Amino acid sequence: MASRPNPHIDSRFKTTIWQLLDTEQYRSALFFAERYFCRDGDNHEARHLYSTALLKNGQTQSALHLVNLAEEEQCQECVEIYAKCCSTLGRFRAAREALERIVTDPTPVASSSSSIRPPIAIADESVFYCRAGVMAAKGNQPERAISNFEKALNLNPLLWEAFEGLCSLGSFPNIDEVFADRTLTKDGSKDDLTNSTTGVERKPSPLPMATGMGFFTPAATNDVNQIRNFDQQSQPFRLNPESSDSIQSGFGFSVENSMTTRIGSNFRGLGVSGPTIPNLGLIANSRTMSSVDEMGPAPKKHRTASLAPIKANGDKGKQTMNTGVTQKPPPRAGQPDANTTRRSTRLLSSGVGGKEQTRTVKHPPTRDRSRRPNARTRSRSHGSDNEDMLSPDTAHSPPTSSMHSPQSEGSPGPSTHAAQRAAEAMEWEAADKYIFHLLRSHAIAYQHMARYSCKEVIEAVENLTPDMQKSTSILSLVGRAYYEMVDYQKAEAAFKAARTIDPYRVWDMEIYSTLLWHLQKNVKLSFLGQELVSIDPQAPQAWIAIGNCFSLQKERSQALTCFRKASNLDPTCAYAYTLSGHESLEEDIDTAIGFFRTAIRADPRHYNAWYGLGTCYLRMSKLRQAEYHYRRASEIHPHNAVLKGCMAMAMERRGQREEAYQLYEExxxxxxxxxxxxxxxxxxxxxxxxxxxxxxxxxxxxxxxxxxxxxxxxxxxxxxxxxxxxxxxxxxxxxxxxxxxxxxxxxxxxxxxxxxxxxxxxxxxxx
CATH class of the missing domain: 1.25.40.10 (Tetratricopeptide repeat domain)
Structure with a gap:
């Protein structure tokens, strides 16, 4: 993957991912981390964040695979994450050896783009709404789940898990409104939030920060209207093993079907807190950003306690004359001088004449705040670094107010600062536009998949950039889309490509195993099941694959045992109950009905369970009930031809021949x-x-x-x-x-x- 360095986009990615990890929004963090890694796979920091997100999501083997590099390619953080993964897997000897290598290695490989870790984010209202939505969905309360997910997404559009939750429940938000182009503030909140100092009520910022001193830092708004376009060319989605840019399959993904499956088999189992970086995209600051923040720290000078405070505008050119001697106007009458000279017992060293002079200055321990320094004191204290560079004329020039001092040659003028600030703002807005464009383009594909609009899924994937098309989640999404279209050959190619990139992926492998069941590929299915069990024996997807293998061999009792094991590991796994129902259908219809009903309680939008119930009632000659359940399944998956055919068959048996024929035509x-x-x-x-x-x-x-x-x-x-x-x-x-x-x-x-x-x-x- 080619690296395209852009510090502003990278900062947006890094800060967003850390915020989501800190607030335990691991699914959302994984979404951004995978996109970041696909964009710049050579970036060690992107690799670290992606592996950390995988580890937090329970995909330990995949996280280990990412950081298990050659020893000369590993940086210190790679080794540290490697040790964490080994510890989670119970490989304590390997973890100990890795940690000892960190301590004993005198020259660790530095990360290719290391930066200071942003302040720890604190969970706020949007995070709690998202968590409540997840709990409500698992507790079979879809209305409450939808309400909580909508509130979370409205407060913080970066919570990808809330969007996925809405789609899984059949509630499809307006993507253009939710992920509209906007400028993010320093804490990641939306730009329409009003500052509390204006007197207008302010919504809570999505992810407030905690600094090292334990204070919450308020968000700073960034209102900029013009956004610079970025150059991202979309390419058609292809999987070609002969090309260096591709992984699998010698054909292009298209939307036509080639169904060669047997009749009636279409539906089976259908860190550490550190200082704040001013320009990190979503970090909250306790003050507005000045030009000093943008230009970096000023050159360090030796100074005494009598130095005048730097003004907030950060204009260094207005603080010194061209002589290098700091001057300031005398204080007004009755106004205390805040910059009273205090000469302590410290040692002062200067480079006059190339020699060091040590002066011991004695003063009372108390500080006289009413005493005014004279011009000579100010001259000596400020000019100790520059006396060897002063000419006689400039050394005794009259004091001039800093308001009228000319700009030095090395300091940019006010117009230069304004131009730099404008350019910086444009860079940040371009980064914001990139992030929200990325969200929109992926949300379109995922929403089409939730609607089972499979042709539109393929079209949406083709509009992604080539690096995003080759992510494992997108390849698995393409595999699911072709599977639902009953185009099993292309679906298999997509799943194989995903497993080539991540051979330890467990998610979505239950669909892949059912795909191999339809293709009657017994050896591949057996190998997949054994691999998944060795990767994670506690994953329900692994036991579903083993169950499908037994089912293909006509060993129904063994298959039911494996499906029961999967449902015990995850009681919300509707697919395990559905497959149990299909296995029981030939022998005990009542038992099959019980399994299908349990699957619907676990996931009301699991259309395969509705189809299974319709098949049970059709075999029992309960035609009205069969038609009802087929219709419910077709409402969830309106693009499935088999469901419409089954519904038409029930109507035909009831004597509604003309209505049935219209459904067959459709x-x-x-x-x-x-x-x-x-x-x-x-x-x-x-x-x-x-x-x-x-x-x-x-x-x-x-x-x-x-x-x-x-x-x-x-x-x-x-x-x-x-x-x-x-x-x-x-x-x-x-x-x-x-x-x-x-x-x-x-x-x-x-x-x-x-x-x-x-x-x-x-x-x-x-x-």
């Missing part, structure tokens, strides 16, 4: 190559005596699934009804060869008359 439009919905439409066309249309569907189905005997049987039936006895006999012979067990049904079809055949609905078809 399903075929959504997935033209899906064999199940096209087969169902062909059957209803036969019952409606539209034989030409039915024949067209069946011929296309024969090309898609040539091994399916039901398709051949229906072809023989249509030819018989159309009066083509020769073609009908030929198709019946083919069906007999493909399925010898169907000989009795074929014989009954031959013995029936043409009218009776037209009134019956394919006995050979088993759904």
């Amino acid at each position: 399903a075929v439009r959504l997935a033209p190559d899906n064999p199940l919905v096209r087969y169902r439409r062909a059957k209803i066309l036969i019952s409606m005596k539209r034989y030409d249309d039915a024949l067209e569907d069946l011929l296309r189905l024969r090309d898609i699934a040539p091994e399916e005997s039901n398709v051949v049987f229906q072809l023989a039936k249509v030819y018989r009804l159309m009066g083509s006895a020769v073609q009908s006999a030929l198709q019946l012979a083919t069906a007999r060869d493909m399925s010898p067990k169907s000989l009795g049904k074929i014989k009954r079809l031959v013995e029936t008359s043409q009218d009776e055949d037209g009134a019956r609905d394919g006995e050979m078809d088993e759904g």
Whole structure:
């Protein structure tokens, strides 16, 4: 990954991530840390933050993989995080060796871009709302969860976990409003917050800071209207193993489907606190930023206690004359002089004539604040560093007020400072624009996935920059999208690419295991399950993968044991209950109904559980209940053709033939190559005596699934009804060869008359 250094964007990333880590918003911190690392993978600080966020999220092996570099490439912090990961995994010997190496190594490799760690952030109102939303979602209180997530996101749009929570609950906020371009203040709050000194009520800032002295520092607003554009070119999303820029697959991701799965199998298991850096993006300061902050500290000079205080505007050019002697106007009458000379018993050294002179000055211990220093005292105390550079004329020049002193050649003038401040403001606003553009572009993809708008997910990913497209979370998102589109080949390529980047990733691997189940890849599925258990035996995704492996081998009792283990590890894992229901469906429908209902209680938007309940009621001939549950599943996933086909099948059995046909038409439009919905439409066309249309569907189905005997049987039936006895006999012979067990049904079809055949609905078809 190419490094594109930009100190302002990097500061925004670092401060935001540290704030989220400090307030225990680990999911949000991981989102920004992964984006930061994808943007600049050669930056050690980005690597440290990403591995720390992974560690906090329980992905210890992935965090260890990031910092497990060659010894000559590791910096001290890499070794420290490595030791933490080893300690978490129980590898205490490796942790001890790493810590000893830190102590004994005389020349540790420095980080490539080290900076002072920002002040520790304090959890505020937005953080508590986000936590309350998480708890409400887990406690099956979706309305309270939505309310809390909305409040959290309104107070702090950087809380990515709140946005994800809303999408998972089916509440989709307006992305353009939530992540609109805005200027962040020093503490990360929005620019529309009003300062308390204006008399207008101020909203609480999202992430207040605690300084080293234990005080909370107020936020400083930064109102700038113009934002500089940044140059980020989007590239199409591709996975190409032959290219150096790609990882997997020799094809480009497109939105067309290529469904070759068997009919009826589409739905199974569907730090330390330090000083504040003035220009760190989100850090709160106790004062407004001055030009001194921007230009850095002034050159250090030896000075006594009689030095005049530096004015707040930081204009060094107005404090000294061109002679180097500090002058100031006499105090007004009745006004105490705050800069009274105090000569203590310290040793003063000066470089006059290249020799050091030591003067011992004795004074009473008490300080006379009413005493005024004379001009000679001021001259000697301020000019001790510069006496060797003064000419006789300049040394005795009359005192001049600093208000009228000319600018020295080495100090920038007021116009230069103004230009620097303006340029600095533009840089910060460009960083803010980059952050919110990043949030918007990723939020679009995630929201489309929550809506199951899978084609739009792929389009949104293609609009991301190439470095962001290759992040593991985005590749997993693409894999899920293709899986929901039943495009299993491309889904497998995306998941393989994600595991190439992070071979220890556990999240989303339950979907990958079900994908391998559909593809009937027993060896790969077995290897995946064993790998996941070795990575994290307490992860429910690992046991779901093992359960899928047993299910593929028709060992249902073992599969149910693994799914039960997954649900015990995570009682909110709806997918484990759903897979248990599918395994129980063939043997005990009542038990399967119980599993599906538990899954819906864990996640009301888990459409696969609604589909499972519909299938149970359809087998029990409870057609109204079946239609209701299929409809609920289709409302959650409106782009799924199989769900619409199942809903149409329930309506067809209830006698609503015309309504059912309209649903079949919609399903075929959504997935033209899906064999199940096209087969169902062909059957209803036969019952409606539209034989030409039915024949067209069946011929296309024969090309898609040539091994399916039901398709051949229906072809023989249509030819018989159309009066083509020769073609009908030929198709019946083919069906007999493909399925010898169907000989009795074929014989009954031959013995029936043409009218009776037209009134019956394919006995050979088993759904």
